[in-house]
Amino acid sequence: MAISPCPVCELQLAAPTPIPNTRTLALNCHRCGSYDLTLEALHMLRDEIGRQPLRRAITGHAIQQINSTGSAPHKVTQDWLQSVWTHGKLPSPQEQADIFIKYLGAANVPSGSWVRCNPQHLTGLLGTADDPTRSETSGFVFIVNALKNRALIEEESYPDPRSPRQQATA
Ligand SMILES: [Zn+2]
Numbered sequence: 357m358a359i360s361p362c363p364v365c366e367l368q369l370a371a372p373t374p375i376p377n378t379r380t381l382a383l384n385c386h387r388c389g390s391y392d393l394t395l396e397a398l399h400m401l402r403d404e405i406g407r408q409p410l411r412r413a414i415t416g417h418a419i420q421q422i423n424s425t426g427s428a429p430h431k432v433t434q435d436w437l438q439s440v441w442t443h444g445k446l447p448s449p450q451e452q453a454d455i456f457i458k459y460l461g462a463a464n465v466p467s468g469s470w471v472r473c474n475p476q477h478l479t480g481l482l483g484t485a486d487d488p489t490r491s492e493t494s495g496f497v498f499i500v501n502a503l504k505n506r507a508l509i510e511e512e513s514y515p516d517p518r519s520p521r522q523q524a525t526a
Pocket of ligand 1: 365366385387388389
C-alpha cells in the first residue's frame with residue numbers, strides 16, 4: 357500500500373482514500389486519528405501549517421478532541437483550520453494529565469490491570485508538542501512521570517519501549 361505523510365503531523369500513513377464525488381479525502385493517522393479532509397483544506401495545510409511551529413500539534417490535538425466527543429471522523433475544512441489556528445492552543449500539563457487519566461479510565465479494565473498505551477496516539481490525544489517525524493515522546497513521558505510521582509499510575513517494569521503500558525490505580 358502506498359505511504360504518504362499525514363498533512364497535519366507528517367507521520368507516515370497509508371495513502372489517503374478519495375471519497376467519491378466530494379473533493380474530500382479520508383485519512384487515518386496514528387497520531388491525529390481518523391479525519392476527512394477537503395482538497396481546499398489540504399492545500400491550506402501544505403501552504404500554511406509550517407508557518408508556526410506548534411500548528412501541527414495543535415491541529416492534530418483538535419481533531420482528536422472533536423473525534424472523542426462526536427462521531428468520528430471529523431471533517432477538516434478551511435474554515436475549521438482557520439478557527440483552530442486563531443483560537444487553538446495546546447492543553448496545560450495539568451489538562452494533559454487529566455486527559456490521560458480519563459483515557460485510562462475509559463479503557464474499562466478492572467482497577468489494577470494494565471492498559472497498553474501507544475505513545476504516538478497519546479501525544480496527539482494529550483496535545484503534546486512532540487514531533488512524530490523524529491519519534492519524540494518526551495512531552496508524553498513528562499506527563500507519565502508526573503502521574504507516577506503522584507502515585508496515580510504505575511508503569512510496567514520492563515515494557516516494550518515501543519508500547520509502554522500504564523496502570524490506572526486511582
Ligand atoms: Zn497525523
